[in-house]
Amino acid sequence: MNALRGLLNKYTGNQIVFSNKYATTFFEKFPKLAFLNNVTNLAPMMKWSLSIVPITQILSGTKLPENIDVYQASSLCATGSIWTYYATLISPQNTGTRMLAACNAAMAACHGYNIYRRTKWEKSQIIPIENKN
Template sequence: MGPHRLLYQALCKAGDKFVYPVLPAFAKPAWNHAAGPKTVFFWAPTIKWTLIGAGLADLARPADKLSLYQNSALFATGAIWTRYCLVITPINYYLSSVNFFVMCTGLAQLCRIAHYRYQNPDWETKEIMETHN
């Protein structure tokens, strides 16, 4: 057993000793849930929220600078994994919600790209000119 695993188990035991007793009654089942904060099923989606933050930050970027491929990938993976999270055991609503928002972020950016390209039919020419200058 690696030192990282021992550290994680010690943190979980400390949480059980100090955090669990002060949790409100409605939060106690979530603490010990199969997809709760003592498992990877909780921490992976928690970190994945940064993708949504990055997508929201991209709202400040001009639509012509957005990547069609990147946002298509975000949309597709968000859609696929949203569904998958609802059929796995344990059902992970937290991961499903983060994937749903990844999908929505990708879709919003794809709509911005489509709108830009519709409004600017010569977008390809502009893009080629910018890359050669």
């Protein structure tokens, strides 16, 4: 157990994502992009991508309802709902916690809408059986 703790200890409390020489020289060359090498900035950006991509697909119509994975959309909708609630419990509230709540609410809303689109499409595919009397 101590060996595992010693191995992971260098990563505990470290906010730097990439620390190799290539990343270091890249971020020294482009200092405006250096904020991407911090986990507190990179993590929310990655989480927003879970909301922005489906929103753009909904608005542009590139993702047809029959191609929506209901299981994936359900899990992301549930995750967004749960973390929106927990983001409201963080004390003290600041801009970061409000943006975290907004990000998760957007994720829950867009994936919830995708679930609605898929179920609406599935219902439209059901052909009623005519009753012959």
